[in-house]
Amino acid sequence: MTAAAVRSKMGLEPHFLVVMGVSGTGKTTIATGLATRLGWHFQEGDALHPPANVEKMSTGQPLTDADRAPWLALCHDWLRAQVEAGHGAVLTCSALKRVYREQLRANGLPIEFVHIDTSAAELAARLERREGHFMPASLLPSQLATLEAPGDDEPVIRVSGEKHPDVVLEELIRHFQTEG
Numbered sequence: 001m002t003a004a005a006v007r008s009k010m011g012l013e014p015h016f017l018v019v020m021g022v023s024g025t026g027k028t029t030i031a032t033g034l035a036t037r038l039g040w041h042f043q044e045g046d047a048l049h050p051p052a053n054v055e056k057m058s059t060g061q062p063l064t065d066a067d068r069a070p071w072l073a074l075c076h077d078w079l080r081a082q083v084e085a086g087h088g089a090v091l092t093c094s095a096l097k098r099v100y101r102e103q104l105r106a107n108g109l110p111i112e113f114v115h116i117d118t119s120a121a122e123l124a125a126r127l128e129r130r131e132g133h134f135m136p137a138s139l140l141p142s143q144l145a146t147l148e149a150p151g152d153d154e155p156v157i158r159v160s161g162e163k164h165p166d167v168v169l170e171e172l173i174r175h176f177q178t179e180g
């Protein structure tokens with residue numbers, strides 16, 4: 001049973017967002033900003049990876065569909081708990097393929113994706129600079145090759161990963177404030 005909707009700090013109806021895109025595109029930056037500004041629950045999808053997946057990525061090996069399946073199941077479970085609680089929520093998850101996004105939306109969950117699109121050159125520069133993260137820059141080509149950008153038939157809000165994060169956050173909040 002779904003609880004009564006809990007309105008956000010800014011009086012918005014709850015949304016259940018998956019901030020998606022390849023490594024380095026700004027998922028954590030945008031998702032934490034949204035969750036903080038709106039008072040929505042936040043989950044870092046990286047933290048739900050089984051240790052074997054983190055080990056694999058740390059050593060420069062791309063994940064397979066089979067590797068990602070248990071991780072996507074945990075992501076789905078988290079989203080489902082948020083929907084059942086009626087509390088707005090934001091998850092970071094690369095969600096690179098359409099079938100992964102379908103798995104996240106299973107059981108009729110009213111998930112919306114925020115796809116952050118960033119050029120390959122900018123991504124490479126960011127991953128080279130980023131410290132203290134298990135994901136090496138060498139995995140960027142496989143991330144880009146695996147990405148199936150969401151189609152118009154999917155529930156997606158597209159934003160640029162090359163604008164300042166504050167600008168993207170304003171755009172997103174305005175989007176939620178003005179939607180019918």
Ligand SMILES: Nc1ncnc2c1ncn2[C@@H]1O[C@H](COP(=O)(O)OP(=O)(O)O)[C@@H](O)[C@H]1O
Nearest residue numbers: 023024025026027028029126130161163164165
């Ligand atoms: N819009 C942006 N412009 C410039 N740098 C950014 C932007 N968004 C994120 N970054 C930086 O890029 C790196 C990757 O961002 P992060 O949010 O960790 O991406 P992801 O979670 O998608 O891997 C971080 O060092 C972050 O500070």
Ligand SMILES: O=C(O)[C@H](O)[C@@H](O)[C@H](O)[C@H](O)COP(=O)(O)O
Nearest residue numbers: 022023024046063068094135143
């Ligand atoms: O499906 C995958 O191959 C991984 O989930 C990957 O896409 C994700 O990006 C990593 O978890 C790295 O973490 P960051 O996205 O935070 O760099």
